[in-house]
Amino acid sequence: MFKRSPSLTEQVKSHLKQRIINAEFDGGRMPPEMELARELKVSRNTVRDALGRLETEGVILRRQGAGTFINQVGQLVKNRLEEIIPYEALIRESGYVPTVRLLSAQQKQVPAEVTTHLHLSPDEELLIVQKLFLADDKPVILTLTYIPPDIIKQPYTQDDCRLPVYEFIPQFCRQEFAYYLSEIVPLIATSWLAERLDLPEEGGALLTFEETGYNQDNQPIVRACSHFRHDLLRLRLIRRLAR
Amino acid sequence: MFKRSPSLTEQVKSHLKQRIINAEFDGGRMPPEMELARELKVSRNTVRDALGRLETEGVILRRQGAGTFINQVGQLVKNRLEEIIPYEALIRESGYVPTVRLLSAQQKQVPAEVTTHLHLSPDEELLIVQKLFLADDKPVILTLTYIPPDIIKQPYTQDDCRLPVYEFIPQFCRQEFAYYLSEIVPLIATSWLAERLDLPEEGGALLTFEETGYNQDNQPIVRACSHFRHDLLRLRLIRRLAR
DNA sequence: CAGTGGTCTAGACCACGGG
DNA sequence: CCGTGGTCTAGACCACTGG
Numbered sequence: 198m199f200k201r202s203p204s205l206t207e208q209v210k211s212h213l214k215q216r217i218i219n220a221e222f223d224g225g226r227m228p229p230e231m232e233l234a235r236e237l238k239v240s241r242n243t244v245r246d247a248l249g250r251l252e253t254e255g256v257i258l259r260r261q262g263a264g265t266f267i268n269q270v271g272q273l274v275k276n277r278l279e280e281i282i283p284y285e286a287l288i289r290e291s292g293y294v295p296t297v298r299l300l301s302a303q304q305k306q307v308p309a310e311v312t313t314h315l316h317l318s319p320d321e322e323l324l325i326v327q328k329l330f331l332a333d334d335k336p337v338i339l340t341l342t343y344i345p346p347d348i349i350k351q352p353y354t355q356d357d358c359r360l361p362v363y364e365f366i367p368q369f370c371r372q373e374f375a376y377y378l379s380e381i382v383p384l385i386a387t388s389w390l391a392e393r394l395d396l397p398e399e400g401g402a403l404l405t406f407e408e409t410g411y412n413q414d415n416q417p418i419v420r421a422c423s424h425f426r427h428d429l430l431r432l433r434l435i436r437r438l439a440r
Numbered sequence: 441m442f443k444r445s446p447s448l449t450e451q452v453k454s455h456l457k458q459r460i461i462n463a464e465f466d467g468g469r470m471p472p473e474m475e476l477a478r479e480l481k482v483s484r485n486t487v488r489d490a491l492g493r494l495e496t497e498g499v500i501l502r503r504q505g506a507g508t509f510i511n512q513v514g515q516l517v518k519n520r521l522e523e524i525i526p527y528e529a530l531i532r533e534s535g536y537v538p539t540v541r542l543l544s545a546q547q548k549q550v551p552a553e554v555t556t557h558l559h560l561s562p563d564e565e566l567l568i569v570q571k572l573f574l575a576d577d578k579p580v581i582l583t584l585t586y587i588p589p590d591i592i593k594q595p596y597t598q599d600d601c602r603l604p605v606y607e608f609i610p611q612f613c614r615q616e617f618a619y620y621l622s623e624i625v626p627l628i629a630t631s632w633l634a635e636r637l638d639l640p641e642e643g644g645a646l647l648t649f650e651e652t653g654y655n656q657d658n659q660p661i662v663r664a665c666s667h668f669r670h671d672l673l674r675l676r677l678i679r680r681l682a683r
Numbered sequence: 684c685a686g687t688g689g690t691c692t693a694g695a696c697c698a699c700g701g702g
Numbered sequence: 703c704c705g706t707g708g709t710c711t712a713g714a715c716c717a718c719t720g721g
Contacts, residue, residue, distance in 0.1 A: 204709065204710090207683055229688085231686095231687090239710080240710060242710070243710065245689085258618070258658060260688075260718085262689095262718035262719030264719090266658075268658065270654065274621070278522070279680065280679065281679045281680060363681060375501070375680075377679040378513055378516065378517070378676065378678060380675065381675040383646055383647045384645055402627055402628050402645050402646075403626055404625070427624075427625060433622065433623045433624075434622055436521070436523065436620040436622050437524060437620075438524050438606060438617070438619075447691090448690075449691090473706085473707070483691060484693085485690095485691070488708085489690095489691095502706095503699085503700080504698065504700075505699035506706065507700090507706060507707075508706090
């Protein structure tokens, strides 16, 4: 029934999630793990891994001795914060039609704050990519991406800059993207930001992700700032007690 | 070597974390999983579970075919966002000495926004607990907790209110705390907030967690708002590509 | 007490990295 | 090529829930 790639666990997860969305389970209760395992022809461990991921996403609740239940409340969670997902997907999950607009992509000097995070000298020029994401044609996310030009090994077009950085890197830089170290920062909207994000006025609060991207050798290779209009896009998550 | 509770996985995790902190592994490289399993007298799966948790915490990096490595960068991450930890611990991890100050605990009417989240009628009076957390005697977190008084089944003192809600609930309400549904919100500091958090002026940006707590029957039982001074306390996390 | 999820084991095979 | 981490299996036992 399932192929070998992507991982069985991942396929089982998607499969179950789809059945939950389709409301195929009566009374908000899911079948026992053993039954799912038999049915899907995988081991119970694989089912449990898949259920575990659905649980951290807030889709289900599990209670020892009682069973596994579908969590309506968790539907409000649109993204797993510790997982990088394309902003288009986030916007779509939130119920809007996403579009991307490339505002600019040019090589320039940057604030020292940026070069510091990338372990570069302050006068180094970087490629700055500005992108605006729209939800139903309303601006919701503005991203600034800083890439050292000398890591780019293949020719690229302006259009390639529309790719998420973590896809651009492996395609054009002959190295792998490993992870972001991200900081969540609240910001007062400057007039520059307010204009681009179509805010009613400057001085409002914005949610910002300030992220440094590392490659598989654990060297910083990219810096990114994402500004969210939290009135249109809510960042929610499920938090549990430590085990 | 290990007991049965807390879980083997959790004990192995703590054990390895301590050895990492003590810099017991040369060259930033950890022994192979098989070797750790033999050494600690547990199965490789258990070791892998423990390493998996350390990886999401940012403590280590694993590369298929290459090995497991200690991640200096990850030291900047002080907390796992999807895990509830006491604010004192967060402050301590960030390098300060934590203290808690109970500002007030009284029954009052609350904004409709609060009663809505708890599925109560707007005129219901709730117990409001205000707490201030200090790092090296500087205010860093202000929390407001709203508890419906009728769920409290045991007598309690003012001092009991200093407990985190998720500990107060099981102790005084004869029910279990299951999880928070949290929303991350950027806020403009009001003068009321600025005064209590000792901010230089009102109008600065604050990071806020707006959370609804659910019990094991998946009913909302508590509402909490936490305001962070992000200049002193940074919220950082590791983000990876989806599998 | 029967049935559920929670934990742990031993073993197998695969995919990838580096010499 | 060998050794590493990544995935999956089958089976065992425990802890808890609910009738």
